Amino acid sequence: xxxxxxxxxxxxxxxxxxxxxxxxxxxxxxxxxxxxxxxxxxxxxxxxxxxxxxxxxxxxxxxxxxxxxxxxxxxxxxxxxxxxxxxxxxxxxxxxxxxxxxxxxxxxxxxxxxxxxxxxxxxxxxxxxxxxxxxxxxxxxxxxxxxxxxxxxxxxxxxxxxxxxxxxxxxxxxxxxxxxxxxxxxxxxxxxxxxxxxxxxxxxxxxxxxxxxxxxxxxxxxxxxxxxxxxxxxxxxxxxxxxxxxxxxxxxxxxxxxxxxxxxxxxxxxxxxxxxxxxxxxxxxxxxxxxxxxxxxxxxxxxxxxxxxxxxxxxxxxxxxxxxxxxxxxxxxxxxxxxxxxxxxxxxxxxxxxxxxxxxxxxxxxxxxxxxxxxxxxxxxxxxxxxxxxxxxxxxxxxxxxxxxxxxxxxxxxxxxxxxxxxxxxxxxxxxxxxxxxxxxxxxxxxxxxxxxxxxxxxxxxxxxxxxxxxxxxxxxxxxxxxxxxxxx
Amino acid sequence: xxxxxxxxxxxxxxxxxxxxxxxxxxxxxxxxxxxxxxxxxxxxxxxxxxxxxxxxxxxxxxxxxxxxxxxxxxxxxxxxxxxxxxxxxxxxxxxxxxxxxxxxxxxxxxxxxxxxxxxxxxxxxxxxxxxxxxxxxxxxxxxxxxxxxxxxxxxxxxxxxxxxxxxxxxxxxxxxxxxxxxxxxxxxxxxxxxxxxxxxxxxxxxxxxxxxxxxxxxxxxxxxxxxxxxxxxxxxxxxxxxxxxxxxxxxxxxxxxxxxxxxxxxxxxxxxxxxxxxxxxxxxxxxxxxxxxxxxxxxxxxxxxxxxxxxxxxxxxxxxxxxxxxxxxxxxxxxxxxxxxxxxxxxxxxxxxxxxxxxxxxxxxxxxxxxxxxxxxxxxxxxxxxxxxxxxxxxxxxxxxxxxxxxxxxxxxxxxxxxxxxxxxxxxxxxxxxxxxxxxxxxxxxxxxxxxxxxxxxxxxxxxxxxxxxxxxxxxxxxxxxxxxxxxx
Numbered sequence: 013x014x015x016x017x018x019x020x021x022x023x024x025x026x027x028x029x030x031x032x033x034x035x036x037x038x039x040x041x042x043x044x045x046x047x048x049x050x051x052x053x054x055x056x057x058x059x060x061x062x063x064x065x066x067x068x069x070x071x072x073x074x075x076x077x078x079x080x081x082x083x084x085x086x087x088x089x090x091x092x093x094x095x096x097x098x099x100x101x102x103x104x105x106x107x108x109x110x111x112x113x114x115x116x117x118x119x120x121x122x123x124x125x126x127x128x129x130x131x132x133x134x135x136x137x138x139x140x141x142x143x144x145x146x147x148x149x150x151x152x153x154x155x156x157x158x159x160x161x162x163x164x165x166x167x168x169x170x171x172x173x174x175x176x177x178x179x180x181x182x183x184x185x186x187x188x189x190x191x192x193x194x195x196x197x198x199x200x201x202x203x204x205x206x207x208x209x210x211x212x213x214x215x216x217x218x219x220x221x222x223x224x225x226x227x228x229x230x231x232x233x234x235x236x237x238x239x240x241x242x243x244x245x246x247x248x249x250x251x252x253x254x255x256x257x258x259x260x261x262x263x264x265x266x267x268x269x270x271x272x273x274x275x276x277x278x279x280x281x282x283x284x285x286x287x288x289x290x291x292x293x294x295x296x297x298x299x300x301x302x303x304x305x306x307x308x309x310x311x312x313x314x315x316x317x318x319x320x321x322x323x324x325x326x327x328x329x330x331x332x333x334x335x336x337x338x339x340x341x342x343x344x345x346x347x348x349x350x351x352x353x354x355x356x357x358x359x360x361x362x363x364x365x366x367x368x369x370x371x372x373x374x375x376x377x378x379x380x381x382x383x384x385x386x387x388x389x390x391x392x393x394x395x396x397x398x399x400x401x402x403x404x405x406x407x408x409x410x411x412x413x414x415x416x417x418x419x420x421x422x423x424x425x426x427x428x429x430x431x432x433x434x435x436x437x438x439x440x441x442x443x444x445x446x447x448x449x450x451x452x453x454x455x456x457x458x459x460x461x462x463x464x465x466x467x468x469x470x471x472x473x474x475x476x477x478x479x480x481x482x483x484x485x486x487x488x489x490x491x492x493x494x495x496x497x498x499x500x501x
Numbered sequence: 502x503x504x505x506x507x508x509x510x511x512x513x514x515x516x517x518x519x520x521x522x523x524x525x526x527x528x529x530x531x532x533x534x535x536x537x538x539x540x541x542x543x544x545x546x547x548x549x550x551x552x553x554x555x556x557x558x559x560x561x562x563x564x565x566x567x568x569x570x571x572x573x574x575x576x577x578x579x580x581x582x583x584x585x586x587x588x589x590x591x592x593x594x595x596x597x598x599x600x601x602x603x604x605x606x607x608x609x610x611x612x613x614x615x616x617x618x619x620x621x622x623x624x625x626x627x628x629x630x631x632x633x634x635x636x637x638x639x640x641x642x643x644x645x646x647x648x649x650x651x652x653x654x655x656x657x658x659x660x661x662x663x664x665x666x667x668x669x670x671x672x673x674x675x676x677x678x679x680x681x682x683x684x685x686x687x688x689x690x691x692x693x694x695x696x697x698x699x700x701x702x703x704x705x706x707x708x709x710x711x712x713x714x715x716x717x718x719x720x721x722x723x724x725x726x727x728x729x730x731x732x733x734x735x736x737x738x739x740x741x742x743x744x745x746x747x748x749x750x751x752x753x754x755x756x757x758x759x760x761x762x763x764x765x766x767x768x769x770x771x772x773x774x775x776x777x778x779x780x781x782x783x784x785x786x787x788x789x790x791x792x793x794x795x796x797x798x799x800x801x802x803x804x805x806x807x808x809x810x811x812x813x814x815x816x817x818x819x820x821x822x823x824x825x826x827x828x829x830x831x832x833x834x835x836x837x838x839x840x841x842x843x844x845x846x847x848x849x850x851x852x853x854x855x856x857x858x859x860x861x862x863x864x865x866x867x868x869x870x871x872x873x874x875x876x877x878x879x880x881x882x883x884x885x886x887x888x889x890x891x892x893x894x895x896x897x898x899x900x901x902x903x904x905x906x907x908x909x910x911x912x913x914x915x916x917x918x919x920x921x922x923x924x925x926x927x928x929x930x931x932x933x934x935x936x937x938x939x940x941x942x943x944x945x946x947x948x949x950x951x952x953x954x955x956x957x958x959x960x961x962x963x964x965x966x967x968x969x970x971x972x973x974x975x976x977x978x979x980x981x982x983x984x985x986x987x988x989x990x
Contacts, residue, residue, distance in 0.1 A: 023875040023878075024875060030602065034606070038527055040610075041607065046517075059618070069634075070637055072872055080869055095614055108610075113612070114514070120609075121529075122533070124583075125813050129548070131592065162854050163856045184706060209830070340702075343697065366694070
């Protein structure tokens with residue numbers, strides 16, 4: 013529809029034009045997902061290629077759907093590594109289930125924003141409902157109240173801020189962090205980088221951050237934690253928070269939560285549980301032993317957008333004391349005061365952003381269209397696949413695991429002369445050579461990691477379409493790549 | 502597709518099922534947008550109704566598309582206030598252009614995550630490209646580098662953290678905020694609530710936050726700022742940041758940027774320009790006088806998801822010194838090190854979250870399918886509509902504007918006996934009565950605001966489908982509602 017106003021064309025995509033192009037894009041997406049197996053898993057483009065291949069100047073006049081579709085297929089798709097590929101074993105599973113994608117499409121189409129309850133009551137209340145659904149599926153107590161954030165990085169920052177304010181008796185209302193004893197925060201050496209980032213952004217300072225040593229399974233050592241906290245207290249500092257990892261990124265290691273909480277409680281420190289990745293597994297009753305003690309924590313974050321597979325971004329943050337959360341995060345300007353302000357949840361006071369996308373829709377669609385049973389079965393399939401691959405590695409000559417296999421993440425090395433036969437530099441070079449050869453082949457994608465100061469291969473199983481045959485193919489590829497790399501060095 | 506694994510059904514929505522339901526949802530969205538005029542603008546549901554009307558327990562088995570479609574139409578849509586409605590005049594325009602909605606659909610379908618460049622080169626490079634397109638359309642210097650964040654609340658927090666670290670010479674690497682002189686931060690009394698929130702979350706403390714008085718047009722008074730900064734410096738504190746508002750939320754007032762920057766520069770303070778709302782207008786050359794001096798600021802945020810109309814969330818944050826940004830925000834764990842890490846942008850080091858949605862696609866689709874010319878023409882249409890309404894109000898008996906009309910936001914009062922005839926309590930009650938009557942009618946939606954301690958009506962023009970006829974209808978409705986309210990009181 014184009015009208016002329018003040019001598020200019022006022023055009024925009026109309027509902028009918030949306031309908032037509034929308035149908036084509038649904039087909040384009042369905043074809044992309046159906047045929048994804050044929051694409052190289054890791055993108056093969058050079059830095060700058062996408063940018064320089066696309067038009068440099070912003071368009072003054074409308075362009076055609078055809079021009080955009082061509083760029084999508086010829087530039088955008090080759091310019092992506094494919095997280096939804098059956099032979100994707102990199103970083104962590106980040107499934108974008110098509111059930112949830114449908115819900116997200118509706119969210120975008122509705123164009124709602126949750127500034128407060130009144131602006132979008134259904135957005136608020138469906139977020140409450142779906143967070144409760146997930147809480148129930150995770151086996152958590154009804155005392156936990158959840159909200160959807162973008163990422164666990166943000167969740168950890170919110171938790172660190174809440175901890176800071178509790179330990180300082182709301183220093184934000186006075187002189188910030190300058191009064192009282194210095195606050196200290198604790199996590200493990202193996203914790204995700206976002207933990208240190210949250211502590212530093214919260215203003216705690218690197219000199220008050222403690223990355224506690226881990227045991228041989230890369231789990232935080234609770235005795236070392238107890239010693240560090242006691243030493244800080246004796247030195248006049250105040251332990252404010254401990255961030256425990258349930259599935260730390262490197263080797264998916266799981267900190268001993270119950271013991272950590274016991275130590276933290278003795279100092280009144282906030283306990284945040286970063287279960288961003290492995291939290292998904294807690295929808296399986298048999299895995300819940302891994303976070304024994306969670307009910308005594310202050311906050312828990314886990315990403316529905318990882319292994320569970322609600323399309324990014326959908327990170328859940330649960331807290332027990334919502335009043336404290338609101339006191340730290342709330343704002344109440346007049347233009348957000350509304351006629352039903354008191355008896356409803358105002359999610360803007362539960363996190364950092366004011367504006368809020370209708371993210372609950374994708375979680376709701378996902379759980380309703382796939383059903384919890386099927387999601388659980390898929391996670392069990394992935395665990396069985398990881399156990400199978402771990403067994404192959406343990407049985408194979410010249411291969412060994414470098415961390416106890418946790419859930420669906422495996423870390424391993426290959427040494428052509430057998431374990432311990434290579435100097436560490438040569439072994440690092442060999443590890444990086446064979447993993448890069450796997451990735452360069454386009455037939456699988458895995459991301460190596462440093463454990464104990466040395467490189468390991470790392471396989472993270474759990475892409476939605478990954479079946480046993482794909483894991484078998486990966487294992488053959490790893491063996492061939494390692495043999496070749498051993499020969500060429 | 503359903504397979505049996507470990508005795509359980511592993512099912513998920515397949516590409517073919519996505520195709521079928523996707524087509525239905527595209528039609529559903531197109532119909533919703535086409536017929537939106539028939540819906541009440543503000544939701545009429547009671548608190549709790551959505552929540553209690555929907556199923557309480559998470560589904561174990563897959564449900565049908567029909568069940569979901571029925572809930573969408575019967576529960577979700579009535580449970581929303583409609584930002585995309587032609588008679589939406591509340592908060593601020595938050596347009597979800599259908600052009601951008603198509604791009605967002607593709608983003609969701611691709612299921613990409615920008616953890617680093619290698620994970621999604623096209624995601625990174627299209628974000629660079631579209632941020633540059635917007636920079637060019639806004640008339641900003643090429644020295645500005647942009648990234649897409651969720652909201653301007655987050656952008657302001659990032660700016661406050663950057664300012665804190667610059668003023669403390671990277672205190673985060675030492676003792677946080679405990680060393681050196683206390684840092685102070687400044688904004689205006691009229692600034693958005695997210696500004697105070699950012700300063701407090703950054704750990705500056707309320708006692709070091711200065712909300713500087715405004716003039717009669719609700720603009721920060723630069724002389725008062727200069728006095729406050731000089732007093733703080735004399736008292737041993739260090740002015741670290743000034744946050745200027747280009748379009749403060751209440752009356753869309755515009756701070757005198759050039760004068761503010763001159764004052765701030767004398768103290769070496771970071772200047773962040775919060776142009777979340779009115780930044781949209783800067784794609785019109787004739788409006789750029791409003792942010793004269795912007796080139797000398799340190800950071801600027803503006804929301805493409807407001808008046809411009811790229812579907813939420815799409816908040817742009819531009820900075821001049823990306824090296825400083827990266828030093829404050831960066832993390833470099835081994836599992837994110839990749840084979841092309843050095844010569845590419847790593848956006849994770851430009852903000853708080855690690856994971857990154859492919860948000861550039863919606864901005865790219867929006868600009869390509871609608872074209873810059875049409876977007877500019879639409880904004881000029883809205884400005885003309887606001888000028889028309891302002892003229893009606895100024896000409897009408899018993900009505901007056903309570904702030905100089907800025908851009909597309911008007912603040913007004915009605916007093917049945919003429920301006921100044923009512924006691925302030927009675928006038929507040931009258932204002933809240935007639936605005937609530939407008940909203941309750943379902944035929945328009947506006948959100949009153951407090952200016953100078955008293956309630957004003959507030960009309961924010963600029964929903965994408967809002968034409969002159971809709972503004973005329975609003976004006977009749979306001980007059981009728983005010984007359985009725987005057988009679989009944």
